[in-house]
Amino acid sequence: MTTPGVAALASLVGDGALVACVDGQQRPYLSCDAAASTAAFPSVLAAVEEFLPWYSSVHRGAGYKSQRSTDAYEGARDAVLRFAHRQGSDDVAIICRNTTEAINHLAYRLRLSADDVVVTTVVEHHANMLPWSRAARCRYVDCGPDGTFGTDDVVAALEATPAPRLLAITGASNITGWLPPVDELVGLAHDRGVPVMVDAAQLAPHRPLPAGPDFIAWSGHKMYSPFGGGALIGPRRVFEEGDPFLVGGGAVDLVELDQVLWAEPPDREEAGSPNVVGAVALAAAIDQLEALGWPAVTVHDEKLAGALRRGLAAIPGVHLLGPDLGTETLPVATFTVDGLPHSLVAARLSFEDAIGVRHGCFCAHPYLVRLLGLAPGEVAEHRARARRGDRSQMPGAVRASLGVNASAADVERLCAAVTRLAALVPAPITYVQEPGTGDFSPGPASSPWPATTRRPGSSCSPG
Numbered sequence: 467m468t469t470p471g472v473a474a475l476a477s478l479v480g481d482g483a484l485v486a487c488v489d490g491q492q493r494p495y496l497s498c499d500a501a502a503s504t505a506a507f508p509s510v511l512a513a514v515e516e517f518l519p520w521y522s523s524v525h526r527g528a529g530y531k532s533q534r535s536t537d538a539y540e541g542a543r544d545a546v547l548r549f550a551h552r553q554g555s556d557d558v559a560i561i562c563r564n565t566t567e568a569i570n571h572l573a574y575r576l577r578l579s580a581d582d583v584v585v586t587t588v589v590e591h592h593a594n595m596l597p598w599s600r601a602a603r604c605r606y607v608d609c610g611p612d613g614t615f616g617t618d619d620v621v622a623a624l625e626a627t628p629a630p631r632l633l634a635i636t637g638a639s640n641i642t643g644w645l646p647p648v649d650e651l652v653g654l655a656h657d658r659g660v661p662v663m664v665d666a667a668q669l670a671p672h673r674p675l676p677a678g679p680d681f682i683a684w685s686g687h688k689m690y691s692p693f694g695g696g697a698l699i700g701p702r703r704v705f706e707e708g709d710p711f712l713v714g715g716g717a718v719d720l721v722e723l724d725q726v727l728w729a730e731p732p733d734r735e736e737a738g739s740p741n742v743v744g745a746v747a748l749a750a751a752i753d754q755l756e757a758l759g760w761p762a763v764t765v766h767d768e769k770l771a772g773a774l775r776r777g778l779a780a781i782p783g784v785h786l787l788g789p790d791l792g793t794e795t796l797p798v799a800t801f802t803v804d805g806l807p808h809s810l811v812a813a814r815l816s817f818e819d820a821i822g823v824r825h826g827c828f829c830a831h832p833y834l835v836r837l838l839g840l841a842p843g844e845v846a847e848h849r850a851r852a853r854r855g856d857r858s859q860m861p862g863a864v865r866a867s868l869g870v871n872a873s874a875a876d877v878e879r880l881c882a883a884v885t886r887l888a889a890l891v892p893a894p895i896t897y898v899q900e901p902g903t904g905d906f907s908p909g910p911a912s913s914p915w916p917a918t919t920r921r922p923g924s925s926c927s928p929g
């Protein structure tokens with residue numbers, strides 16, 4: 467199988483690093499796990515290295531380095547606003563750790579009550595589900611067996627009573643790569659007076675952010691800046707009233723023992739010393755994505771998505787989850803293999819082929835349960851087993867996800883390896899399963915890696 471015209475668009479730090487395999491060979495590591503975290507752009511690393519000699523406190527020092535750090539931090543905030551098409555608007559960019567923190571932050575700041583309704587969907591990552599179900603009542607838009615829903619389904623949820631306070635929706639699924647029609651949904655929600663928050667964790671490295679949502683959140687570590695920076699953007703007025711999510715230094719203008727005068731946003735929302743290195747890295751990644759250009763990134767990713775999904779779907783014994791092959795998705799493909807547990811597929815790709823994938827439930831359990839077509843009774847059995855600490859039979863799938871550094875040759879390498887496994891070619895060594903995590907690994911005598919690189923549970927987070 468060849469896919470002409472899909473060359474890597476950019477290289478990343480660590481590309482080509484050699485990894486030991488069970489046959490004693492070293493192979494260049496192939497990351498098919500971009501949807502979890504990406505390596506850094508070289509320009510991000512360079513920006514961090516250039517900045518570090520000038521690193522100091524932000525908004526907390528009169529010295530030259532503090533002033534310079536503050537300037538770098540506020541410059542990064544401007545880049546974040548620009549990335550989300552909010553430059554010159556009255557919106558506030560809050561620099562935070564990641565999407566999870568951003569959505570928890572917003573769920574607190576919207577001052578929801580237990581009776582408020584938030585419309586969200588079963589397609590969401592837990593990060594865009596649990597903060598809402600804790601703060602309010604969720605009205606879920608369900609999906610079909612192909613993992614998609616229609617705009618009518620969302621409209622029905624928006625129009626049901628009581629009227630919702632918010633629509634919280636993903637820009638792209640981390641399991642199927644499906645792209646809900648966000649621009650249209652934002653328009654439909656706004657027509658009904660409902661503000662929208664978009665979880666752009668998956669979207670941000672692959673497509674321009676939508677301009678219409680009231681709130682948007684994303685993570686730097688999924689867009690080539692793994693230094694702990696992320697962003698939450700929203701209208702200033704939301705953050706102008708009430709106490710912030712985190713309280714402490716930096717968020718205040720005046721503290722007396724019996725009262726506090728909060729600072730104006732965004733300072734009010736960023737108590738504690740900020741992650742200036744993460745912000746500098748995030749801004750550099752934004753610059754790099756803009757320099758590559760969205761048309762080039764989009765074309766690369768669309769071609770790659772097609773090759774990846776078609777290639778895997780064509781392998782006998784492999785079942786691709788999600789929408790049909792004609793549907794536009796990100797370069798993300800989640801699949802099962804007849805006769806092989808997902809955890810064993812992932813282990814064998816890793817130890818025999820130096821290919822890194824994610825397996826399990828991908829922090830989106832309700833979605834995966836639907837994609838796998840599990841009955842409530844089956845889910846109950848798995849829940850009971852998990853409560854006993856036995857994850858050996860946890861349902862799940864394998865996810866391959868690619869970024870700007872991937873090419874058609876990478877897809878071919880992955881598909882060749884999956885073809886071998888799906889043909890049930892016996893493993894060259896014995897793999898041992900750890901019941902507590904469900905993960906497989908070579909027994910100590912045949913492992914090619916030092917024991918210190920293999921912590922139980924590092925392969926598949928149960929969440």
Ligand SMILES: Cc1ncc(COP(=O)(O)O)c(C=O)c1O
Nearest residue numbers: 564565566591593640667668685
């Ligand atoms: C769609 C989606 N939303 C939210 C998150 C959470 O991102 P983070 O772990 O960076 O907070 C993820 C992470 O995989 C994701 O894929």
